[in-house]
Structure formats: C-alpha cells, structure tokens
Amino acid sequence: MDKSYALFLLVMLYNSFVYTQHDLIRGNTPELESPAHASIEYVKKKYEHKTNDIDYLWYPAKKPKQLWIIFGGAIPDRYSRWSWFWNSEEQWEDISYLFLRDDNRTWYFGTPEQPLTETYCSIIKDVMLASHLSEKDIFMIGNSMGGYAALRFGLLLGVRGILAIRPQTEWMSAVQFHGVKKLSGLWIDIEDLILQSNHIPFIYLHFGIFGPDKQAIKKCLKALSVKPSTIIIEKTNELSHSHGFPNKNQTLSIINYMNNIPQPFLEK
Secondary structure: OOHHHHOOOEEEOOOOOEEEEEOOOOOOOHOOOOOOOHHHHHHHHEEEEEEEEEEEEEOOOOOOEEEEEEOOOOOOOOOOOOOOOOOOOOOOOOEEEEEEOOOOOOOOOEEEOOOOOHHHHHHHEEEEEEEOOOOOHHHEEEEEHHHHHHHHHHHHHHHOOOEEEOOOOOOOOOOOOOHHHHHHOOOOOOHHHHHHHHOOOEEEEEOOOOOHHHHHHHHHHHOOOOOOOEEEEEEOOOOOOOOOOOOOOHHHHHHHHHHHHOOOOOOO
C-alpha cells in the first residue's frame, strides 16, 4: 500500500469514529485520464450494452472474483473512470468492471412515469450472474450523483464495499444541486436506508468543506453511529465540489484495504 496515503486509512470499527482531516494534492479528475491505444468510441463499440434503453459498459474478466461497479456523475453521455480500468490487451483477469450512467440526471431514479431503479438493479444482477458472483464480491464507486447511487444501490443490494466521494445523502442539502427538486416523491435519504439495513457494507466517505457536502455527511454519520459498521472517513480542506478526488492508486489502496478486513455478511 502507498505509504503516503496510509494516513487516512483509520478504520472506524463498530461505531468508533475517527476523523482524518488533512489536505491531499490530487491528480487530474477521472475523466481527464486517457487509456492506452483506445478511444471511448472504440471501447463503446466493443463493450457497450443496452437494457431497456439504458446504456452501460462491461469489461468481463476471464475468471472473475469480484465485480467493481462505477456510477457516473451528473455529466451526460460520460462513463466515469472507464480509462482507469482499461486493459490495452483487453484481458481482464479476476475483476470485472461495470460502468453505469444516468444521462437524464435523475440520480438513477428515473421518473414517476418511468422509474429506473429496478432496471439498474437488473443490469447489476445480470452482470453479477454472468460473472458467477454474489453481492459479497461487489464494490461500488462513485462521486457526487454517482456517490449517492453507490450508497443507495450498495445498501439496497448489500454489497461488500462502497466508495462514495462527496455524495449527496439527504434531501435538504441535495436540493441545492440542479435537477434534484424534480425528484420529490422519489428521493430516499441514505440515513433511512442505513437504519433499515441489516448489513452495512464497508464504506469509504470522502468530503471537503464545500457547504452542501459537509451538510450531507452529518445525518449519514449519525445513522452509521448506531449500526455495526466499518467505515473510513476522509475529510479534506477542498473548497470545490468537483475537484480533488482520490486518484486511481488511492482508490485501489482503499479497496485493497477493505479486501483485507474480515467482516461477517449478515442475513438480509
């Protein structure tokens, strides 16, 4: 594990919360990194699929042991972090990668007339089944809108781990973001899902000092404080909502750390 990043890996075991407050100098945001010898057009042509008008990318592994699901943020027609896990030889050994997006920016809910939660769950379960994996083999990753989706679907499905970077988590702070007000009647606070869940996945929460981000995290942490849980919290002094994300190596270190912590999977 990268020693320079080990500082933040303070584990909060069974309701014991320790905050790490420090600044990290980040690299480029995920969307700015480029793959070797491929364009997104090439990748989409070979690995993009469609279910009920929902497009998604899937890099299938030869002998999958885990499935990592990456939810895109509120930028239409863009798969987040697709280049991070691209293999120029197109050979993925033991980790399959599924990239989801919501071009209509409905936080993966859809609309009352056309709800999409079950469609996204169906895509996840189809890929999970095709990979011969179960929920305990899944990690979910996302930032902002994608961070909310990683938390919501991760808690709904009971996955192994969730990495949520500056997620919206509750209505009052979320409505400050464009497009959220139209979700009245659909929105679910992450606090409520946590309190309803019998199994809390490993959770990494990242937030800075941008107002809505700080506000969003409070109720989430309060709910987690009353549930048996293993949590990593990283607080930085980043003023922006859209800059300073963990880079690829840091993300891999977090998941590697989670993979090496035993945790019982409770009955749902």
